[in-house]
Amino acid sequence: MNTDNVDRTRGRVVVIGGGIAGLAAAHRLAGAGRNVIVLEASGRVGGKLHAGEIAGAPVDLGAESMLARRPEGVELARAVGLGDRVQPPATATASVWTRDVLRPMPKGHVMGVPGDPGALAGLLSDEGLRAVVRDRALPPAELGDDVAIGAYVAERMGREIVDRLVEPLLGGVYAGDSYRISMKAAVPKLFEAARRHPTLTDAVRAVQAAAAQAPAGPVFAGIAGGVGLLPRAVAEAVAAAGGEIRTDTRVQGLTRRPDGWEVRTERDVLHADAVVLATPAWSASELLAAESPAAAAELATIEYASMVLVTLAFRRADVTSLPAGSGFLVPPVDGRTIKASTFSSHKWRWVDEGADDLFVLRASIGRYGEEEHLGWDDADLAAVSLRDLGDAVGLTAKPVATEVTRWIGGLPQYPVGHPARVARIRDAVAKLPGLRVCGAAYDGVGIPAVIADGRRAADEILATPTLARSTESDE
Structure with a gap:
């Protein structure tokens, strides 16, 4: 580490984690005029929101929809210029x-x-x-x-x-x-x-x-081009407001100082008046081990499930016999490998924008305690998905393209006692001035719930007297 490169900028909030929770927090903080830096360990922002393509057709390679009757997701999309792209599913009719x-x-x-x-x-x-x-x-x-x-x-x-x-x-x-x-x-x-x-x-x-009694409207919504466009747009809005987004930047240490926080990365040391920790529970546990052993111990007990998404593109002329509807779920008790399939071309109108001669669907594999599939070859994952799809809907066509996406530790588990555990974590973290945690590990894994948690963390940081004083002194 270059110890000469120590940044001592005042009035700063460092957000560790560039998933949608961290980005929502950064958006709130930047909108309030704070000096924000987002540090993301991977090469892109968004976490489990990841827009991509297959055979020229736009697709989500992670989460694909959000609860529309909870407002936070749609609100954020509108705030960053994606409001006209928010769309309900073309069909919500599913099967078992x-x-x-x-x-x-x-x-x-x-x-x-x-x-x-x-x-x-x-x-x-x-x-x-x-x-x-x-x-x-x-x-x-x-x-x-x-x-x-x-x-x-x-x-x-x-x-x-x-x-x-x-x-x-x-x-x-x-x-x-x-x-x-x-x-x-x-x-x-x-x-x-x-x-x-x-x-x-x-x-x-x-x-x-x-x-x-709730206002009428669709239960779920997506974004034309993919929900994965949302984090990119939020990151751009944060940057436009004067914030900074650093990818490929892994945080190695977090230390409380009398005048704020020291955030150590692989390349430098950042000084911050406040920190929002928006990482998975295991990472948050490691970073808080020295400053809050109680919170770190609780965070270390949160388990995660891993899963695989197999996205398949077919020539539309080869799959005309597929049933209508958005797809189907599979009870684990039936002993099948896939746990669900989404007929993306039926569900989202925008999927056909890139290639209207294609039909895109995806299958999901894996649940808590079943991780052997993670080591399978992509070809084997595609083959077992096609086998189950053939048994379920009579699909015999060969795909023209396949995309396999592994989400290792993708979904936190909420066992009995989880709300009490979260309360203990937050009580312990609250004893550290200028620090808050947020993300899918706490109050919900859905996109609106995670955005709400990021906003909550930002609002609590904004109410921190130390940060308010630092900002006033800078002005």
């Missing part, structure tokens, strides 16, 4: 591939937990349907401070509804195991409703009734 049959996704559920058992006909066996109905006759359950959603739903409605619907839906969000996932963290509205109502069915209906 279970017991070797593609079945329509039932309506009237909250993350797979049904409010109308009648909507499950065809998806569940007669025995499974009877188990769901039994919820009405059971006495109220004590949820305590938290409970695993799969275990609780199985207790009230039987394992079959969990294995055939709750598990694939939650797996699509967390790549996790519903029998471990915290109901309080993953489905907080249902958790609170279940504490107030005598049956789980009543709780689901209460959540649905509240949702019906």
